[in-house]
Amino acid sequence: MLFRRTIFTNHHFNTNKLVTKLEKNGFERGQAEGIMRTMKGFIGHHTNRIRRNMLTKSDLDNESYLFKAALTELRTELQILRKNDAAALAIKTEIISREIDSLNQKLHEDIAIIKSDIAIDMNSRKGDVREEQKALEIRIQSMSNRQMAQLGDMRTKMEAAKWEATRKGMVSIFISATIILLISRIFFKEEKLPDDYIDPYVNHSNAQNNSDGIVPDSFVVSHRT
Structure with missing residues (x-):
């Protein structure tokens, strides 16, 4: 009923040709016209709906202007953000560079302290090793002297035993x-x-x-x- 009450001035297709084809396919004249009107009303309804949703040229120009303005504003904001980010990045880079320099200096100082400690430990260890070596040499010399004394005593005892045996034999x-x-x-x-x-x-x-x-x-x- 909605399509019948709507008056369409524009024909979106050849209605007479459609009715003729429908009659050739076995439809009666009234049925063919009804189908044609239904299709025409359906197409017209959706066409009008699409037209209502479409923008006019002035609206399109206005929307295009607004879009360009928004795009320009966005570009400006992006440039500002980029500059701010670049400045912040430069500041962070400078801070990181200073921290790296400070860490390098501290690392060099720590390495120098470690080298000094190692040198002191090495010298102390060398002194300890020399003292241990001297003590070992003294112990070895003492043991050698003790062994030499024991050998001398044994030699003396052997000579005394030989002399005693010789004397007893004589x-x-x-x-x-x-x-x-x-x-x-x-x-x-x-x-x-x-x-x-x-x-x-x-x-x-x-x-x-x-x-x-x-x-x-x-x-x-x-x-x-």
């Missing part, structure tokens, strides 16, 4: 020789010689001794030889 030999000599004297004293035996090695001064039956040492020696 005493044993002397005692053995004395015993053998005494046994030989006793043995030769018990032998009886003829009264008329004259020993050519005996002196005439010893004749009295011979007459008493005492055998002189020279006789014993000559007899043993």
Whole structure:
């Protein structure tokens, strides 16, 4: 009913041609015209709706001007923001650069302090090592002297033992020789010689001794030889 009451002055398509095609396809004249009017009303309604929503040229120019003004304002704001950001970034960069310089200086100072501490520790350690080395050398020398003294004592004891063994051996030999000599004297004293035996090695001064039956040492020696 809405489409029928609406009066359309513009035809958006060939209505007569549409009605003819519908009649050829089996529709009656009234049905074909009804379909044509319905389509015409539908198209006209939506066309009017689109036209109502469309802008006029003046509105379009006004909107374009407003858009350009807003765009210019936005560009200006962006430039200001960019400048502010650049200035803030430059300030931050300067602050960071100063902090980096301060950190570098502090780092160099810390490195110098560490190097000094290391040098002091190294010198102290070298002194400790030298003292330990001297103490070790003293201990080694003391041990060496002690060992040399012990070796000297052992050598002295060995020499004393050798001398004692030699002395005991010489005493044993002397005692053995004395015993053998005494046994030989006793043995030769018990032998009886003829009264008329004259020993050519005996002196005439010893004749009295011979007459008493005492055998002189020279006789014993000559007899043993």
